[in-house]
Amino acid sequence: MASVLRASRGLRSTGRLASSSIRYTAVRSFTASSACSAQSSFLPDEPVAPKVVTPIPGPKSQQHIAELTKVFDTRSLNMLANYQKSYGNYISDPDGNVLLDVYAQIASIPVGYNNPTLLEAAKSDQMISSLINRPALGNFPSHDWASILETGILRVAPKGLNQVFTAMAGSDANETAYKAAFMWKKQQERGGPDVEFTEQELTSAMKNQKPGSPDMSIMSFKTGFHGRLFGSLSTTRSKPIHKLDIPAFDWPQAPFPNLKYPLEQHAEENAAEEKRCLEEAENIIKTYHNPVAAVVVEPIQSEGGDNHASPAFFRGLREITRRHNVLLIVDEVQTGVGATGKFWAHDHWNLQDPPDIVTFSKKAQTAGYYFGNPALRPNKPYRQFNTWMGDPARAILFRAIINEIERLNLVEHTAKTGDYLFGEIEKLAKKYPEQFQNLRGKGQGTFIAFDNPKRDEFLAKAKTLGINIGGSGASAVRLRPMLIFQKHHADILLDAFEKLAKSL
């Protein structure tokens, strides 16, 4: 099957390049038979199957990797890609290999490579202006910034949260949220927004000493991941390799429920486990020597191994944080934007009282935090500020992503595709119980994972079958397909899973 994506440069009849009308256009050709045999894709010109023509990395990739290694750390390299040739759910490499991508740039590609809707947005005048005229948003916002926010980021704001602070990536989204929490908490202690800082606060802050730089904390959960900068890393508890040798704040961690699967068979002990974790969380909030300003939690611990908890657990956490006047920050960096079958994963919890702050990044292709309570705007300007405060170009892209999600009804679609996929993996798990342990993510869209005793081998072998797939934690295979992942893609994946199960 031939699969080509190329930059069409508006060839004139003379055959010369018409440089004034350069268009970046997806063009694919298939044999008629292969194209006709395929189920209808959201992106009609998508390949119909993976194609593996060399070992990965192949000779051309190896050349590129050798070149890159001279100037860039490639020890974490998974696969060298050619994005101009990638399309929809399929990632291509320079050697002509085309893989079904259910890892999707660590869960950050929402609507497919070279999605035509995003292509249009990228070519728009507004995008081009945003790229080449990058503003200092806090000082010199553009006349259309309110409109970009309202028709984009804020259109999908979580229920109850109508404000946003824009950032660059997950780490600084979380850290700016933590800063908002600390300022809010100290303001309460101080007696409100109109109480001035004391001279002692002003001078001690400049020395990194209390009371100006207080000994307060953010509580996170064991095996959670919230980023790798100094504040966010202090809340990250997934793996030592992330944290070793880096100074950290003396902040507390609560246990995260360690549920047993299948859930139906362990209802009682799982409920007891969640109760135990909530009690310990509450105890830490009440007693930790560095007072807790906020609790940060992922709806599904993603990097840490796809660890789930029930809606009841999260409702309990909301109650506890409210009771002790501590903010609840929900980190939706990996779970947000549709993959769990709801736009925000915390929509599954049916909260009456929304989270105080929700952070986002990855599939949004931009980042930041949502909030609702006006008291979370610091009492003075320049307390929460930086030069760029995000990137309007990326905010415009998120708007296009939202439009595409709505146009194709991709959240509901992902819920359904996820149900199908989960059901089929459940069947595989009955047939090959050793290969698909602790299957989890039921009713959570395509946000599905299972443990495999030879996980790393499983992932490596999947590539030879044309599947790009990722892991998380110590032994989990994590599925992170895009929102345009459909039943016929699932069938290709399931077929590969069965082959893997037989061969491992």
Added chain:
Amino acid sequence: MASVLRASRGLRSTGRLASSSIRYTAVRSFTASSACSAQSSFLPDEPVAPKVVTPIPGPKSQQHIAELTKVFDTRSLNMLANYQKSYGNYISDPDGNVLLDVYAQIASIPVGYNNPTLLEAAKSDQMISSLINRPALGNFPSHDWASILETGILRVAPKGLNQVFTAMAGSDANETAYKAAFMWKKQQERGGPDVEFTEQELTSAMKNQKPGSPDMSIMSFKTGFHGRLFGSLSTTRSKPIHKLDIPAFDWPQAPFPNLKYPLEQHAEENAAEEKRCLEEAENIIKTYHNPVAAVVVEPIQSEGGDNHASPAFFRGLREITRRHNVLLIVDEVQTGVGATGKFWAHDHWNLQDPPDIVTFSKKAQTAGYYFGNPALRPNKPYRQFNTWMGDPARAILFRAIINEIERLNLVEHTAKTGDYLFGEIEKLAKKYPEQFQNLRGKGQGTFIAFDNPKRDEFLAKAKTLGINIGGSGASAVRLRPMLIFQKHHADILLDAFEKLAKSL
């Protein structure tokens, strides 16, 4: 003078839009006389003078601000801009005001608004692909990533530094540099890259406790600014408003020289002041209870008030850090990319032994840190890692900026324009000594500043004269024109300065 920038949509002879050839094109019209009277600009269609037609903000801007205030904190708003209508050195607003911009998005616009070279880059296939197919660079770099680095970011790498770690903005550029420093220092203590972590290190790191999370520090300088996330903020010492209520690491600060001006008249006491500061810096490195892994310093303290030190001071700092086996991190976030009359401000120091790490952002429109020593690559993968690790789209833009700087020889040009501007302000300072105090930045390109007793009024009044200008520290007026700032722009600025001096 009419000044219009519009999106030209390739009108066909029928008058219908040719949507397949949308072009974002700068089109400006002037009266012939005004255009002819102007000196030749690098961007030929640039306005010839500012134009102020309403109070700022005018009625249209006020409408936009009211709209934006509903969803975005506008208390730090300086001016609402229309970037589609801005061009070259001139920033426009929705009310038709056109200001000469010598603040340039807090020193971050390098080669002018709607620069045609950047426009071409923004429309390129490579840019569009990078925008819509954003990779997780550490795992899935694109086949052209090595080339993008080599022909861009690395082509202007500081002498002696041939590696880069890409980041998103100044704060995380600095923090990832700090992380590299801590990992390097601990590795030395441990006995090299092949010594494994101990069990105690692995378990204590997960609890944010030593030895895994060590009590080490980064030393910075008083009145320095290095960002606002938790690690970078712990090294920022410019103003309490940046730091209040945010937990900070117990890291030390050394005094930064407080030089007296004019330098020629205070040579001896300034030398003594620098000696005192170096001695105290060395003393801290030798004795601070949390061992110092690295020293971070700005070549010119920018946010903190445009504080300069001599090349001899920085050479001394290099000697001290080398002697005590501590890294020297030069924060060129604001000083880098040409504005000081050298591509990197530390090029002025004539170091024989280069800095260990140089961080960049702002005018680069992307960010990261340069290094040379291979030992600064952590000994294992995934120790310095995150999902996006920068943004190829912004790296492609930096490459276009570098091309434009080279094409127009803008670094040398800025050195000359700066000399002219400094000389003329020196004359004004003789005439109005009260208004132009402590004039500084001689021989530092256009990176010029002076103190004014009514600084905030000075800045506000400048807008009524068609000049957008910024401050720093308590009383400094800081000039941060773009690299395409020319003598005729300087003359407009100087004319406004004289008017301001007379009126204040």
